[in-house]
Amino acid sequence: MRRGLASTLILATGLLTTACGGGPAYVRGSEAPELDNYAMSTGLDKRDLEKLFDENAKSLMESGAMRRWKDASRDGKEPTVAIFPVKNETSEHIDSQLQALLSKFETQLVNSGYVTVISRERQEQLIRELRLQQSAAFDPDKA
Numbered sequence: 140m141r142r143g144l145a146s147t148l149i150l151a152t153g154l155l156t157t158a159c160g161g162g163p164a165y166v167r168g169s170e171a172p173e174l175d176n177y178a179m180s181t182g183l184d185k186r187d188l189e190k191l192f193d194e195n196a197k198s199l200m201e202s203g204a205m206r207r208w209k210d211a212s213r214d215g216k217e218p219t220v221a222i223f224p225v226k227n228e229t230s231e232h233i234d235s236q237l238q239a240l241l242s243k244f245e246t247q248l249v250n251s252g253y254v255t256v257i258s259r260e261r262q263e264q265l266i267r268e269l270r271l272q273q274s275a276a277f278d279p280d281k282a
Contacts, residue, residue: 183231192240196247205253212253220254221262 199205208218222245225237248256257265271277 183229183233185236188233188236188240192243196244200247200251205251208253218254219257220248221257221259222248223259 208220211218222241225241227234227237245256248254272279
């Protein structure tokens with residue numbers, strides 16, 4: 140009997156200790172980094188995209204292409220660059236985030252001062268304008 144009572148007391152104490160312990164808690168309306176980081180890690184999120192952007196932007200800025208662009212710019216032959224959109228081929232809804240990152244990248248290139256960045260969306264319009272100016276239909280005296 141004594142043995143059964145002791146076992147029951149030990150079991151009850153163990154259950155009470157476990158029940159009152161500092162286990163997971165529901166958090167609403169506040170940021171809890173120790174929870175949020177794990178909850179957001181199942182897919183592609185903003186932190187992942189920013190990390191990819193930072194790594195790739197750094198890689199480009201240190202690349203041979205950027206060195207050639209710098210040299211050309213110093214020689215008065217500033218290269219012209221068009222940035223193509225990034226196609227989202229995932230099931231994630233990240234199109235607006237990708238557009239924001241491309242805008243950030245474009246700003247970084249413009250601020251480098253080594254290249255002229257043109258809008259990809261307007262590239263076709265610019266090509267048509269150049270063709271018109273180089274055609275026989277264009278009269279520079281009337282432009």
